[in-house]
Amino acid sequence: MSFSYETGSPVLQDVSFTCEPGKMLALVGPTGVGKTTLTQLISRFYEPQAGRILIDGHDLQKVTLESQRKNISPVLQDTFLFNGTVAENIGYARPDASMEEIAAARGGIV
Ligand SMILES: Nc1ncnc2c1ncn2[C@@H]1O[C@H](COP(=O)(O)OP(=O)(O)OP(=O)(O)O)[C@@H](O)[C@H]1O
Numbered sequence: 485m486s487f488s489y490e491t492g493s494p495v496l497q498d499v500s501f502t503c504e505p506g507k508m509l510a511l512v513g514p515t516g517v518g519k520t521t522l523t524q525l526i527s528r529f530y531e532p533q534a535g536r537i538l539i540d541g542h543d544l545q546k547v548t549l550e551s552q553r554k555n556i557s558p559v560l561q562d563t564f565l566f567n568g569t570v571a572e573n574i575g576y577a578r579p580d581a582s583m584e585e586i587a588a589a590r591g592g593i594v
């Protein structure tokens with residue numbers, strides 16, 4: 485895929501790679517090369533002008549934003565905790581989550 489924020493200033497040009505399920509992928513490169521831009525395209529804050537991004541074979545532009553946002557969670561380098569309990573922080577996107585579900589989300593450790 486190719487992407488530019490502004491017409492005539494390409495940021496990513498003919499970028500193509502595959503990340504296999506269960507694998508960890510590191511994007512490494514000099515400052516300004518487009519690493520953060522790539523992650524934002526995967527989160528669909530922007531859309532590529534050419535090419536496609538596929539997740540499990542589904543074109544990201546054809547799935548609903550709701551389904552995309554439910555299945556992809558960016559984890560920031562700087563962690564942020566809301567003023568509340570640890571359980572409330574883990575369950576904040578699902579206020580109806582039970583303690584069992586919250587415990588499962590944190591790896592089963594209560
Ligand atoms: N919102 C924006 N509008 C216009 N240009 C942008 C925007 N965000 C980033 N850019 C430009 O896109 C290019 C890629 O930026 P990006 O932040 O993706 O690089 P990076 O690889 O993450 O860099 P770093 O290692 O410093 O984090 C840079 O030239 C940057 O100036």
Ligand SMILES: [Mg+2]
Nearest residue numbers: 516519520521
């Ligand atoms: Mg960056």
